[in-house]
Amino acid sequence: MNKFSHIDLRVNHLESVMPFYEALLPELGFTRTFHSLNWKVYAADGELPSAAYFAITEDREHKPNHNMIGFWADGQAEVDRIAKLVKENGGTINDGPRLFPISPTYYAVYFEDPCGNKYEMVHRLN
Template sequence: MKRLFDHIDLRVRSMEQARPFYAAFLPAIGFSEYCETPIGIAFGTASEHPKPEFIGIIEDSQHNSNATRIAFWMDSKEELDQVALVVASAGAQNIEGPLFCPEYSPTYYAMFFEDPCGNRLELCSRFVNG
């Protein structure tokens, strides 16, 4: 299968705030391999590839969140609903949904939220029979 990305470096203002949130959220969506790095922490996918996809969390006390949003694909409404519970209990802020968003497409189902440092994130799915 073709890799669609190598990694995402995500900046957070406070590792103390962000670590517990991402330790709950990222494994729930498949980034189950945790490691400490010289510049932060990383969550990777379990893969046969010698360098699996990963998300690095890097502390930058000067980081200001902005309108950029990272959307994570969910295979079904049920999966999205399940991960939404994890996200909410992990301390997500400004939660919207899960809900249908027909303004995006007739089958778009999503949850919008922010991490404890204000980074905008989303869970989304598109399916025929909702």
């Protein structure tokens, strides 16, 4: 059983980051929405509450830090595609996409959303 349940993410300006997440999250498999007044929720396939989901809320005092959320890619082409999507939708590429010396097949891109939350998209064979 995959123990992952959900992410509750804070952003400092919801309106400015939503175009970024509306483009990114469906590409990562979070294709269903369950929005409320204070939360924008994107769920993966499966029945709630057991389906993985990504929830975003505004906190004007939020300050990004060094925490990072990582996602698996099916291959290097998916890492490249996500990097392009990030750049086209207001995100920042911090490094990559490229091979990293973590292992001979560790191909990743490190990026941030428009308010500075950090992510990694990685493909790795071993």
